[in-house]
Amino acid sequence: MAGSSSSSSSSPSPSAEQALLRAGLALSERPGALRELGALLAAAEPGCLLGSAGPAALAQLAAALVGLAAPPRREQDGAEPPGRDAALAAVAERAERVGAVFLLLLQKLEDARSQQPPSKVLGHAFIFAVTHKDERPWTTARSRAVAQEVLERLVRAAGCGSVEEFLRGKEEDEEGRFGVVMGILKQELTKDTWKRNPASKDVFSWALLRVSRPWLCPHLERVLPPALLLSDDFQEENKVLGVRCLHHIVLNVAVLLCLLDLLPVLERCQRRQGHGRATSPWDQVLQLVLTHMEAEHRLALRRVYAGTLPAFVTRLGILIVRHLKRLERVILGYLEVSDGPGEEARLGILETLQCTIEHAWPRMPCRLPVLLKALLRLLWDVHTERGPTPEPVRAALLHRATQCLILLDRCCQGQVKVLLAGVHSSCEEDRVRECLRKVQEST
Template sequence: MEDPSEIIQKLQLAGKHMTVQEDCYERMQVPAVEQVIRKILEDLSSDKLKRHKGSVVDDVRDLFLQADPLWLLDSRSQCDTSDIVQTYIDLTAALTQYSALPRCETDIGELPDSAYNTIPIRACSVAQTFQLLLSKLSARPEQATCHLTTISPDSVLNAILPHLVVFCATHCQEKPWTNAASRLAADELLAAAVQAARCKTVSELLCGAQEEGRGALGAVLHLMKPQMNKNTWKLNPATKHVFRWLLQRVRRPWLAEHLDAVLPPSLLFSDDYRTENKILGVRCLQHIIDNVPAAELLQYNRAQVVYHALYNHLYTPEASLIQTVLSCLLDLLPLLEKPHVTRGQQRANRYDKVFCLILTHMEVEDKIPLRRVYAKHLPVFTERLGILVVRHLKRLQRVILGYLEVYDGPEEAARLCVLQAFQSMIQQAWPRMSMRLEVLLKSLLKFIYDVATDQSPTPPRVREELLQDATRCLILLNRCCERKVTVLLEGVRQSCENATVLDCLQRVQQDV
């Protein structure tokens, strides 16, 4: 068989000087498209090829550039139509493999940046080749204009689309194996694929229009399935990022249909020993929780499995992971626990279990980043528990008062959040505040005085916010303790000379 370059010249001549019909290609002795692609596939798979495989890719690009769309869809050869479609699938897989990342044999699942030096150039070349093919498939020629028997362009497009989506998702993100040019090429190819599939957005491409049925996501996940088990997902550093990219673009109501395909990889990533993989897995789990109906998650104890996976992460000392896990738990727990009942509620639930563990860690934690993460979520858990927070009141009070005594840096993130938790504690457990009034009042007054006389580089806006929140706590205490705070503050006002403190006390006195 002739070299692809000679066939390209014949195709170019046929397109310029002859009517596009079957005898035209016979006179020019142009082989069927299936035969040409098979020859190219042999070159791409051969290790003994004298010329560089990049030149073979260039031949493919020139072939798609010069060939008539009718010839590309020609089924006049003796092979079955499904064989021709499979040939295009094989070619697409071979081209994506040419631009694929090198295999990672280590347990880390990452390679040095130098290992990716040739990937962006290859990706650009392959993306341009695919774009030319899509442009010819999008032409959708009519068979009536020629004597050629052609296959449907949609059958080819639908067959190669999963490979194109994975390719684009691999190279459109800002990663060590991409550069600005390769990301642009991938974005343009993705836009061309969306247009060729007659969709408006990537999400519609993946999910399908609600009235028209399914999109490409099922086929894409099926294509990726062999790469996403516990023995293979680290061999390709892009796999986890491609999976998350896909997941982020699928929301209600379409994600529920693919729950069995997306939940296991998410749990697998979250169970890794590396923190960045755990965070990625937990974020995938949170997206699933937010976009799959509760009934689907509760079926077969799926939600319970996710809960145990997240709860085990609470023992980690990594602030970034704790932040992600607590946020995910706050989305998951309402599915597992019914709203609390103030009467007859005896048994502790998962809210109590998580809250206990948070308080345990907060009491002994001395790392500022972790203290801030715990403090940020404390008000939400206190509010979610409602009146049942009285079960943990002693420890919660100890944690809140302890955190108020520790300077948290110029932005005072932890102390601001703890003051919010203080307010929530008073509002939810107000019947129990009278017996704790003395301790709480002393702590708040000491805190207000310390902030008012503070010489640290805390910005004035932060200091003012601290004072406002502390004053709000005093007002709430006063309301739930039958105005006892007002009486007790009279003696403080008479002996205090600090104008800032007196202003805070005045606001408490003026509250009606």
């Protein structure tokens, strides 16, 4: 009997579990709900907490705690609501009590050594801690101390040695909690919401600056839009923070396509400051890329460059004519060299040539002899090479080369058909003849 009584008092029964969740969901409605929640957590057995409440319910509870201690929301344009000072003082007081509950919850999760703490619970605790740990209008010395303690305890509960390790993971191939944090913040970092929560940009930037390469690379699509929003804002404080975030992203991701999203922002800034020029940042970056491409012999880098080049040509449009001389040399050089089974470099260069013909077609007739010779040589090489290139890759190369010939013919008023007439009739290789036939029959 005694053992049964002790067991029932130390682990939450189904009714206690329901009471735990009810208390969490009622945090914003009943003043005593936070005290009740703390008492229920204190009575919970660490090993049974996850099993009885479940990860999803605990994450919901953690989200409610963060919401209770959130700073007052601003208007959509960032304007402060009325009664701001009183509201800020109330937030600091609530943050102390919410922090105490988070400490209790994290301690229980840390004590349950046999089970990994739910990532979403840790993510919500992280957002709470970063929101309140520094000097802000909604914090006091006491609330900052509690938040700092929450940050330290959640790192321990996750089995990590530092905040950086918590966010990125212990090993290069291990997934940390940065993705979870960004997933929770996602709705607070859109164009219409990021100014309404005054803490969202602080949490985002503080976490971002602690994730370096190679751990940041998989999160590029999530971190780049908020950084661009910040850097494009009219307020100097936000602009500086955004540029700092962008600088960190470029240094730790170093992807050329990332620059394609950054350059429009830089261009707008230059126009606002009256620094209009005949050439744009696009031209400067492309010129540098082409310079490196001409001298590059390592196949891995040739693939990377060739894969990004079509996007640059598309962004510049007709202005690609400024770079045609050097671009032509790069195209010819890359078409001559096979880069392995996947032929990523050649495929990327063929796509680049197609984009270039489409955008700069008035300049193509004078380049027809050189380009026609290179494409015909490619058709022959692909057909005759006996390397490890799979058949679908060969077919893709032949198709893209054929499409380039068709485009050249269109912008050169049928000259390609005339020049290929004799070649088509004398060619004995079926696959090459089929490509030439498609060009001859194109309209």
